[in-house]
Amino acid sequence: MNNEHNIQPLLDIMAKLRDPETGCSWDLAQQFDTIVPFTIEEAYEVADTIERMALDELPNELGDLLFQVVFYCQLGKEQGLFDFGVVVNKICDKLIHRHPHVFGDKEIQSSAEIKQSWESLKAKERAQRQLHSAVDDIPLTLPALTRSVKIQKRVAQVGFDWDTLAPVVAKVHEEIEEVLDEVNQSIIEQEKVADEMGDLLFAVVNMARHLKVDPEQALRQANRKFERRFRGVEAKVVASGSLMTEQTLSELDAYWDAVKQEEKV
Secondary structure, eight states: OOOOOOSHHHHHHHHHHTOTTTSOHHHHHOOHHHHHHHHHHHHHHHHHHHHTTOTTTHHHHHHHHHHHHHHHHHHHHHTTSOOHHHHHHHHHHHHHHHOHHHHSSOOOOSHHHHHHHHHHHHHHHHHHTTOOSTTTTOOTTSOHHHHHHHHHHHHHHTTOSOSSSHHHHHHHHHHHHHHHHHHTSSSOOHHHHHHHHHHHHHHHHHHHHHTTOOHHHHHHHHHHHHHHHHHHHHHHHHHTTSOGGGSOHHHHHHHHHHHHHHHHO
């Protein structure tokens, strides 16, 4: 494996793509905000590749994600804001600062102590930036489930959290009842239903956090499982010589149960 490659060829390619006279018209039209959707998409493609354990595809996907970073750095360089070297220095400084047990003389033994030290250092950094709330600087653009976890972790650090699972589960049941209360009104107000559903989802995320489950990843896995099983149902319907729309719900449920049973064999 060749470890001698450096970042400069990629930086040179990026600069060429942005050359005002000979560059690519699409690349020249981009700015910070227009690239964001592509960055998010590339990050998800990296996650998908890892979750599918398609590790032979990972270098390609990581390259696509790295290109996003290089693109931002080129824009920053053009505007006199920063360049790739500044970005590298920033992350190096941060990693050294947040790992005093590796790069300093602080002795930390357990993973729990490392995590506590990391969170303490991050809290001090937020204080230095004059952030006034525990939930300051949590990006609004994060996926909703992920952002919920971050909010809950932040407030837990200042003591706003349950110590046991029982009240967390009770809160989920309470929120379910509040949703049902709204949908059972004589006049259903969709805005209120949506509000209560939001509270329920937030409570479920909190339960996942207490169970040490990443809700974003768990839901992605559930989506993939559902898709796989539904394709199995479709295959059985085709094999029966009929169409999905010709089946009753009970017949489709029977196919679904058969697919699930086959997965256990």
